[in-house]
Amino acid sequence: MNKNLKEQVLRSSGVNVLKCMRCGKCSATCPSYDEMEYHPHQFVYMVEKGDIGTLMKSESIYKCLTCFACVDRCPRGVEPARVVEAVRLAAVRQQGGNRLEPSDIPALLDDDLPQQAIVTAMRKYAK
Numbered sequence: 001m002n003k004n005l006k007e008q009v010l011r012s013s014g015v016n017v018l019k020c021m022r023c024g025k026c027s028a029t030c031p032s033y034d035e036m037e038y039h040p041h042q043f044v045y046m047v048e049k050g051d052i053g054t055l056m057k058s059e060s061i062y063k064c065l066t067c068f069a070c071v072d073r074c075p076r077g078v079e080p081a082r083v084v085e086a087v088r089l090a091a092v093r094q095q096g097g098n099r100l101e102p103s104d105i106p107a108l109l110d111d112d113l114p115q116q117a118i119v120t121a122m123r124k125y126a127k
């Protein structure tokens with residue numbers, strides 16, 4: 001377990017993962033559930049366990065739409081979306097760059113793409 005990485009993710013997310021009671025409601029409401037190898041409740045659990053490297057290597061960090069449905073649904077106010085975002089940010093920082101260049105995006109657009117995905121893509125650039 002990488003303690004520094006866990007501290008970094010907890011600090012940047014501002015989430016208390018210990019509040020999670022593992023009810024799975026966040027994952028049940030997630031519109032990206034079928035696209036994600038690891039689901040929101042697993043992000044919370046795995047960050048608590050310090051298994052963050054596995055999450056950082058997963059495509060799941062790029063599948064989250066940042067819709068915050070999981071945040072609304074959580075009965076414990078855990079805010080799983082912030083955990084997913086913090087892990088993604090840690091991965092981008094470790095890679096030293098964004099996953100895509102802005103110029104790569106137009107070629108990926110099609111009529112079926114949800115508008116939320118486009119808005120989210122714009123948020124996924126390192127600040």
Ligand code: SF4
Nearest residue numbers: 020021023024026074
């Ligand atoms: S909804 Fe909240 S309490 Fe339930 S598993 Fe998800 S993060 Fe944990």
Ligand code: SF4
Nearest residue numbers: 030064065067068070
């Ligand atoms: S913010 Fe991400 S993890 Fe949460 S419900 Fe939306 S797509 Fe799923």
